[in-house]
Amino acid sequence: MKDFKLGIIVDSFRQDFKTNVEIAHSLGADGVQMYMVEGELAPDNMTVQKTADVMKILRDNALEISAVCADLGGHGFAKADENPQKVATSKRIVDIAETLGAKVLTTHIGVIPADTTCDRYKVMQEACYTLGAYAEDKGMRFAIETGPEKAITLKTFLDSLGCKGMAVNLDPANFVMVTDQDPVEAVHILKDYIVHTHAKDGIMIQKTDPQIIYDFFADGGIEDLRMSDYFLETPLGEGRVDFDAYLNALREIGYHGYLTVEREVGADPVADVRMALELLRSKM
16 A cells, blocks of 8 residues: 555646646546646636536546645735735635645745744734635645745744644755755654645755745746756755655654645656656655
């Protein structure tokens, strides 16, 4: 019996949704994560018919949804004047994901301040509590993707919400590339909140304030060339994530859910994802 289920962020393949899902099926994945903010699966495009078509494509390829990516970009939920619209849009995505049968949505919320008394901390708390409670009422979880802060900072923030609907999507490469924290340590700190994980690898080139990195994300997206001065995403097994130790840590905390392969860069994502799945299978 497998330790974990294997997923793929199908947008990694950079084709239309149907083709992406067919590729994931051909690679032997158990499930897929898909981006539902812009493009083909944007909320405004998810009519009753489109939703039915998406469900049929997944069913025809024997794939389930590991998670829905509901990341609205920008500064996450760190700006009070943007949050009413962002929260409303996020709720729409929750409703669509519920129709599709998804249980987990993932997002970046912005950089959590170290100062728990500052206004930005309170702004983020309010937005995340609202979304977490909305998801929880539907039996779903909104999972914050790890990255811009240490694991203990994220845990403290989640503890402060008192809401089971807000959880963690643990990305080990983000800890290595940006935060310079051991993903194994992070797994044990966040063990009560992890509901989904990414399988991604990378290296840190130059250590800097994570706020700078995430401001680059907010301004220019993942294609922003400035970020290459600070970190590099690599094919799985070629970076500094110790996957033997990482997977053992997940086993130790009793996590046996999805390892969802994410490949945001690279000239041949199909080959990179295939290699990643083979590496993960060899360790299961």
